[in-house]
Amino acid sequence: YVLTQPPSVSVAPGQTARITCGGHDIGRKSVHWYQQRPGQAPMVVVSYNDDRRSGLPDRFSGSNSGNTATLTISRVEAGDEADYYCQVWDSDTNHREVFGGGTKLTVL
Amino acid sequence: QVQLHESGPGLVKPSQTLSLTCSVSGTSVTSRNFYWSWVRQAPGKGLEWIGYITGGGITYYELSLKRRATISVDTSRNHYSLKLNFVTVADSATYFCARISTSSDSDFFDLWGQGTRVTVSS
Numbered sequence A: 001y002v003l004t005q006p007p008s009v010s011v012a013p014g015q016t017a018r019i020t021c022g023g024h025d026i027g028r029k030s031v032h033w034y035q036q037r038p039g040q041a042p043m044v045v046v047s048y049n050d051d052r053r054s055g056l057p058d059r060f061s062g063s064n065s066g067n068t069a070t071l072t073i074s075r076v077e078a079g080d081e082a083d084y085y086c087q088v089w090d091s092d093t094n095h096r097e098v099f100g101g102g103t104k105l106t107v108l
Numbered sequence B: 001q002v003q004l005h006e007s008g009p010g011l012v013k014p015s016q017t018l019s020l021t022c023s024v025s026g027t028s029v030t031s032r033n034f035y036w037s038w039v040r041q042a043p044g045k046g047l048e049w050i051g052y053i054t055g056g057g058i059t060y061y062e063l064s065l066k067r068r069a070t071i072s073v074d075t076s077r078n079h080y081s082l083k084l085n086f087v088t089v090a091d092s093a094t095y096f097c098a099r100i101s102t103s104s105d106s107d108f109f110d111l112w113g114q115g116t117r118v119t120v121s122s
Helices: none
Strands: A008-011 A017-022 A032-036 A043-047 A060-065 A068-073 A082-090 A096-099 A103-107 B003-007 B018-025 B034-041 B047-054 B059-061 B069-074 B079-084 B093-102 B107-112 B116-120
Touching (some): A008 A017, A017 A103, A032 B107, A043 B107, A068 A082, A082 B107, A096 B047, B018 B034, B018 B093, B034 B069, B047 B079, B047 B093, B059 B069
Parallel strands (some): A008 A103
Antiparallel strands (some): A017 A068, A032 A043, A032 A082, A060 A068, B018 B079, B034 B093, B093 B116
């Protein structure tokens, strides 16, 4: 199972960033999103498509339908600049955990 | 407070075995609600899942690493380990241990160690 993310997304402060994660029938799976700042470990931001991590601003939201899952960051701030990864559990292939290639969010 | 902490040599010679340990505090590695995993990240690259071990000791691995990787648990020390045989320079990466929160529907990585950098070089 392959997850496809755009390598980069750029957005001005205060605007909305949408980071996509494409996969065959991904809408049938639960998608999880991670934020990784430079030099740090990843951290889950959204699990099970749209469940925001406790304490995370409601500017972060997730959706999943058809062949695309999306992480949406509203009112983007400089501190949101990071790499973002989507992930699914592939129960059909040896219980694999699959990551997307990652998207670097740049705040202009 | 649950914490994970990786340890192991930062330099491994080609063809040798990479051995890392993840010390777990604040919870038990025998918990049935969690799996214990390893993920790596080559410099400037994305995340690559290596494998995980369940609370009951069942293991699953990324297919490309299955022949070389072994994950085991030491319940007496509350830690788990990764061994990767016959390493090459392509195995140079930051290695993270990570806890997986599991349900009947899916898994996700809810807690990560800070990562440990491993370089394969002669």
